[in-house]
Amino acid sequence: MSAESTEKLALPSGEEIATLGQGTWHLGEESARRQQEIAALRLGVDLGMTVVDTAEMYGDGAAEELVGEALRGSREEIFLVSKVLPGHADRLGTVAACENSLRRLRTEQLDLYLLHWRGQWPLEETLAGFTDLMDAGKIRYWGVSNLDVDDMVELTALPGGDAVAADQVLYNLSRRGVEWDLLPWCREAGAAVMAYSPIEQGRLLKAEGLAAVARSLGATLAQVALAWVLAQGAAAIPRSGSPDHIREIRGAVDLHLHPEALDALDKAFPPPGGPTPLEML
Numbered sequence: 001m002s003a004e005s006t007e008k009l010a011l012p013s014g015e016e017i018a019t020l021g022q023g024t025w026h027l028g029e030e031s032a033r034r035q036q037e038i039a040a041l042r043l044g045v046d047l048g049m050t051v052v053d054t055a056e057m058y059g060d061g062a063a064e065e066l067v068g069e070a071l072r073g074s075r076e077e078i079f080l081v082s083k084v085l086p087g088h089a090d091r092l093g094t095v096a097a098c099e100n101s102l103r104r105l106r107t108e109q110l111d112l113y114l115l116h117w118r119g120q121w122p123l124e125e126t127l128a129g130f131t132d133l134m135d136a137g138k139i140r141y142w143g144v145s146n147l148d149v150d151d152m153v154e155l156t157a158l159p160g161g162d163a164v165a166a167d168q169v170l171y172n173l174s175r176r177g178v179e180w181d182l183l184p185w186c187r188e189a190g191a192a193v194m195a196y197s198p199i200e201q202g203r204l205l206k207a208e209g210l211a212a213v214a215r216s217l218g219a220t221l222a223q224v225a226l227a228w229v230l231a232q233g234a235a236a237i238p239r240s241g242s243p244d245h246i247r248e249i250r251g252a253v254d255l256h257l258h259p260e261a262l263d264a265l266d267k268a269f270p271p272p273g274g275p276t277p278l279e280m281l
Helices: 031-046 058-070 091-105 123-135 149-156 182-189 200-206 208-217 221-231 243-254 259-268
Strands: 008-010 016-018 051-053 079-084 110-115 139-145 166-170 192-196
Touching: 031 051, 031 058, 031 243, 058 091, 079 091, 091 110, 091 123, 110 123, 110 166, 123 139, 123 149, 139 149, 149 182, 166 182, 182 192, 200 221, 208 221, 208 259, 221 243, 221 259
Parallel strands: 051 079, 079 110, 110 139, 139 166, 166 192
Antiparallel strands: 008 016
């Protein structure tokens, strides 16, 4: 069958978000690039890439500060995502970390707040912090990042844990292990899957198998790589600090992957043949 990239992804609440968003890892770290990065974020929003993903870890808050500056005046258009570091993820620490993120982002509320990866604190502690933040109106939804199936099963067995909105994981053509069990589990549970590093931080752009498909479609390698992720039912959050690159990758939403293209991609980047531990970058 053919695959169409879709523009919207449903959260468990039924609310729909843009499937192609914008990541911010390593943005805001070089003053010489700041205005270009701000322009790229603003253009992405104008083009419908309204999910903006950041984290307190990114540049020790520098990315959040950049996002806060870039998105002044357009907050209502944005589905804003940030993350708490595992070392901060006890009940009180989660609340304090979120409040610091809100200050840097110049906003009163996050749309989605994620545990960045699992660390020393029990999931019950982090969940309690998320609950406090929701009760205070400081976050709308909560979720996780880099949690595998066993972690998700444990989380959703906790009181209130089945309200998890999303799991953000490393997923792209060269990292397909989640297709064996995590992706089907999330679909069954209703949790959205968000793919970070969907172009493998640019490394996929050197893959001849991807280049051949891109040539056959008259598309760029980045567009094909992103269209493939979107066709799997996941959201993608590629990072870009360049307006020209933003214009390019926006084309992924409109790209049609015909059966021959999908078969060629499967041959070049085979799906998993069995359980694979969740990978991280």
